[in-house]
Amino acid sequence: MKRYFRELSVAAALVLLLLLLALFAPHFYELQPLLSRLTAQIPTLVLTLGIALVMLTRQIDISVGSQFGLCAVLAGLVSAGGHGLPVSLAAALGAGAFMGALNGCLVAWMRLPSIVVTLATMVTWAEVLRLFQQGKFVNLAPGVQWFGLSQLGGQLTLLGVGGALVALAAYLLKNTSGGRHVYAVGSDAEAARLSGINPSAVTFGVFVLMGTLAGLAAVLNLVQSPQVDPKCGTGLELKAIAAAVVGGVAVNGGRGSLWGALAGLLLLATINPALTFLHVEAYWEKAIQGLVILLAVIADGIRSRRNLN
Template sequence: MKRYFRELSVAAALALLLLVLALVAPSFFSPQPLLSRLTAQTPSLVVAVGMALVIICRQIDISVGSQFGVCAVVAGLLAAAGLPLPVVLFTSIGSGMVMGALNGWLVAGLGLPSIVVTLATMVTWQEALRLFQQGKFVNLPPGTQWFGLRQLGGQTALICAALVLLALAAWAMKNLAAGRFIYAVGTDAEAARLAGINPRRTTLGAFTLLGALTGLAAVMNVVQSPQVQPTCGAGLELKVIAACVVGGVAVNGGRGNLWGVFAGLLLLAMINPALTSLHVEAHWEKAIQGLVILLAVVADGLRTRRSRR
């Protein structure tokens, strides 16, 4: 109980928000908009899982938004060329892996700081994509949306896929050697090395996995509508990093729980809909979003301060 205090308190904050909504704006819970909203969050959730691994490994990746855009356009162009969906899916994941591995190689191989490396790759992919696509939407052939299923089926499939992935990753982080390696390297890379873990390979793996998940998430985003916007990844990095932080992942590595990330993402994602349902004016939204992030970290700070004394 005490060990998961942070994750539970985020879940409690989410529950409180939902309770207020249930009392003030019960229509918030009518099934249709709820399903659409949750489906729209699935790509972010998949990227957030990968981001959590990288942050637990004591690194950070701010290029995921640009990677997401590149993968989405690659997927969109292939689908528009009439290639079957599995080919599209694997090419997108592959492109993500290549970009993730490049970050990983620069960080783990050359020993460069991840925040700077990914700042540079963020700009590079983003501008290259702008030069290549000029902002043009990619129109997808009919039958791509929802994998050719009906809307309800497609949404259910996406939500289930994201949840299964989350559960698998959470299980793996706890029970597989590779998962424990990530915690070990994030806590103390030198100690991990002495214990026989290869910190470089672990870091490279975390970045590559994040890239692959970003590629997967891009496809999950592409199939939700009949067209792809090349700038669809803008701001994604801040959103998922904030979700990780609010969900209790420590930025100096070694600590974090994927279910906490899930709760953090839901909490942040529900603020805007909640404010609309409560008829709060739009110019307050950004300030409230910032306040929630700050409150989460302040609460954490106060707790650790008390426990230090």
């Protein structure tokens, strides 16, 4: 109970918000808009899983938004070039893995601080994309949207993929040696090394995984509309980091869970529609997102200080 206090309190806040909506804005629960809102969060969810892993190893990756955008445009161009969805997916995953590997190399093997490395790659990839695409949208081939299924079918598939991914990742993280190594490295890299774990390899792996997940997220985003917006990744890194932080993943590594990150994401994602339904203007979204991050980190700070005493 005490161990999952943070996850449970976020879940409780989420349930409270949902109850409020049920009382004051029952329209929120109409099936189609609700489903659309949920599927719109699936790409961010995939990024959040990656970010949570990166943060567990005591690193950060703020280039995921740029990676996401680049992968989305690449996959879109491949698709527009007449290739099927599998080829687009492979291209996106490959590009993501490559960009992740670059971050991983610089952070894990050259021991550079991840905040600065990913700051640099964030700018670099965003500008590469801008230079290359000049802000033009990519029109997708027909049959890509919703995987060629009906809208409902596509949305259910997306939900299935998202849910399965969280469950699988959470299971692997909890119950495999490799998953525990992620925690070990984030908790104390030197102790990990003395235990025969290779911290550089784990960190590198996590960054590559992050990039690959960014590629996957880009494709899961792409299938939801007939076009690719080259700016679709802007700001996503913040949303993902915010979700992980709110969900209780510690910034200094080693503590947190993927289920917590999921709860954090859902909480953040519910705030905006809740504002709309409760007649608060949507312009407040970013401010409230910032406030929620601050509240989460303040709560963590107070809790860890109380634990010390």
